[in-house]
Amino acid sequence: MTAIEPSRTETSFQPGDAKNAHPTIVVATDGSEASSAAFKAASLIAEINDVDVRVISVLEPLPVPATVPHALLDFEGLNSSRSREFAGRIRLQIEEHAPRSDAWVVEARTGVPAAEIAESAQEHGAELVIVGASRHGFLARLIGEETAAHVAQLGNIPLLVAAPGVQRLPHRVAIAMDLDPSQLGDFGPVLSMFGPTASVTCVHVQRREDFPGSDSPTFARAYESAVTESFAVIQKALSKASGMRPDLIRLRGDAAAELLRYVEHAKIDLLVLGLRRHYGLRRLMGGGVALNVLRGASCSVLIVPETADSGATNDVAVKGAKTETLTAYDAAMWPSQLKQFTQRNSGRRATLEVDGPALGAFVQVVELPFIGADYDRRDGRVEMLLGDFVGSDRHFARSIPRPDSISVRRGPDLKDDVLCVRYEGGQTLLTFKS
Numbered sequence: 001m002t003a004i005e006p007s008r009t010e011t012s013f014q015p016g017d018a019k020n021a022h023p024t025i026v027v028a029t030d031g032s033e034a035s036s037a038a039f040k041a042a043s044l045i046a047e048i049n050d051v052d053v054r055v056i057s058v059l060e061p062l063p064v065p066a067t068v069p070h071a072l073l074d075f076e077g078l079n080s081s082r083s084r085e086f087a088g089r090i091r092l093q094i095e096e097h098a099p100r101s102d103a104w105v106v107e108a109r110t111g112v113p114a115a116e117i118a119e120s121a122q123e124h125g126a127e128l129v130i131v132g133a134s135r136h137g138f139l140a141r142l143i144g145e146e147t148a149a150h151v152a153q154l155g156n157i158p159l160l161v162a163a164p165g166v167q168r169l170p171h172r173v174a175i176a177m178d179l180d181p182s183q184l185g186d187f188g189p190v191l192s193m194f195g196p197t198a199s200v201t202c203v204h205v206q207r208r209e210d211f212p213g214s215d216s217p218t219f220a221r222a223y224e225s226a227v228t229e230s231f232a233v234i235q236k237a238l239s240k241a242s243g244m245r246p247d248l249i250r251l252r253g254d255a256a257a258e259l260l261r262y263v264e265h266a267k268i269d270l271l272v273l274g275l276r277r278h279y280g281l282r283r284l285m286g287g288g289v290a291l292n293v294l295r296g297a298s299c300s301v302l303i304v305p306e307t308a309d310s311g312a313t314n315d316v317a318v319k320g321a322k323t324e325t326l327t328a329y330d331a332a333m334w335p336s337q338l339k340q341f342t343q344r345n346s347g348r349r350a351t352l353e354v355d356g357p358a359l360g361a362f363v364q365v366v367e368l369p370f371i372g373a374d375y376d377r378r379d380g381r382v383e384m385l386l387g388d389f390v391g392s393d394r395h396f397a398r399s400i401p402r403p404d405s406i407s408v409r410r411g412p413d414l415k416d417d418v419l420c421v422r423y424e425g426g427q428t429l430l431t432f433k434s
Contacts (some may be wrong), residue, residue, distance in 0.1 A: 007279055023193075024052045027104075028117045029091030031057065037162040039097035041300070044169050045128075048195050053104040056120045057090045058113040061253040067171035121157050128190055130160045133300070139392070156305045158190045163300040169194050170269035170300065175246065176259055176293075177202040177234060179226040184234065184274040184330070188241025194270065200246040202234055203262055205255040207362060221283040222366065263299055272302045294419060323417075324327035327407040334375035334406055341374040341408060350386060351434045352398060356426035365396045367433060373419065375403075382406070382421050384430065400428055 026043045029035040042053050059082075087108065098104045099434070109116045121129050173191070204206060204227055231248050238244040251258040263271055273290050328337050352365040368386040375382050382403050387395030400421050409418040419430040 004092075019165045022050050022052045023127045024054055024124050026117070026121045026124070026419075027053060027055045028113070028129060028131045029055060029057050029090060029093060030059075030113070031086055031093065031130075034164065035132040036097075036162050037133075037166050038130040038160075039093050040166050041130050041162040043099070043158060043254045043419060044166075048169070049193055051193075053098075054124060054126070055090070055094065055106045055115055055248075056118070057102050057106070057108050058116045059086050059108070059110045060113065061110055066091070101236040126157055128158050128160060130162055130195065133163050133294075133297075135159045150307070156185075158185070158187070158305070159303040161219070161294065161297075161301045161303070163281065163298065167302060168269075171198040171271065172266060172268050173197050173270045174259075174263060174266065174268045175202045175234065175272040176202065176255075176274065177204045177230055177248075179230050179276060184237075185304045186237075187274075187302075188237045190302070191238070191244075191272065191303065192242040196242075197244065200238060200244045201249050201266070202231055202246045203249045203251065203259060204230075204346075205251045205253065205258045207255065208252060221338070223303050233324070253288045255298070255323060258320075259293055260296045261290075263297060268299050270300050270302055271297060272304060275303050275305050323409055323411055325407055325409045327405050329405045331375070331377070331380075331403075334403075335377070337406060337408070338373045338375055341416065341419060342374070345370055345432065346372055346415045351433070352386060352396070353386070353431065353433045354398075364398070368396060370430065373430075382426075382428075398428060 025042055025045065027038050039055075045051065046053055054206065055252075076431060086328075090106065090108070094104060094106065109118060142295075150191050173194075175187075177184075199354055206223070225249070231246075234245060249262065251262065259271065262268070271293065275290055290303065304373070312324060326336060347365045348370050350365070350370040351367060353361060364388055369388060371385040371387060373382065373384045380402055382400040384398040384400070385395065386397075400423060401419050403423045405422045407420040407422070408416055409420070411417045415432075417432050421428045
């Protein structure tokens, strides 16, 4: 019989960590060969930037034997030897990559790597976290069972996954561009840390849609307009941050497969991905896409969390705010909430999007009239219906089992603009045309 020791120990090889005006970079390591790429990337960035580099090493605890006293004594000796060997590997990595022995602060922790790294990065106001890429090494443990949701444990701080064998800062950068530029967050400043680049390309992958209205001229015009707007926002952000002028490449097909194919063909050094942490208003780079890209990318990957939007996430109305979101968690309130919502919005043209962990986010319906929504108490489902009222066979029904909450967002004109139904692992969004 064994038990996991819950306590955590924390030490610092370099005391006197005073906070200063320089940006902080956190390098996460487990002493493995894979994490050497993180050290190399940090040293390259530090050569051209005034940054403070902070190394965090996380030793995962061993199971504590709960049998006989002599087993405990053997465990203490084994754990002490393991800790010394672990610290020795970290020191060798620092000696190899740091400009001098006292240049980088080193923090040692024991616990769950993802949680400890996130906590340290938040505590010290880090602007970038760097890990080394390895399918079976540190990154695999960092994100648990290889799910993009675990990467998001790093909070609102950009994460660089440095490719094995990285020897220079990126010359060719590709930015995975979605229809909502907010999913890339404030990526300009962190991208400028990598110095001047030979080329920056925004890559947009359009899915081969097959839903009512996907082949209509209206959908084509709306999609083109959204792509143009998103590219303009990214152009402005890059020009303001570092003077970069991106090109636009458009592809069609599966997002992850096409991005990986382009990375290989164009010999990309750094791929920038946005990571969504809450619901948005358009198609976005879903968790499934980010995970598949991380698994298959041969280059370094920069994961940037979306821009926080308090107006889109507040659960209560805020006086004077441009938008307000009202969220109901009590199922007893949902029938009347959806009935009133239907009375206010029936007949308005709407887009229906689904965001789940397996496929990411995708559009199911574009600009069909909204007929109504209701909650079935007996089956525990939210039912949505869109389509033409008469004279057409264009109808689409969406059934959502076991919802957790229902949110309605209103715009500055006091009209509803989004209905969000959240459930375990995903959400469905109904967005009205303004």
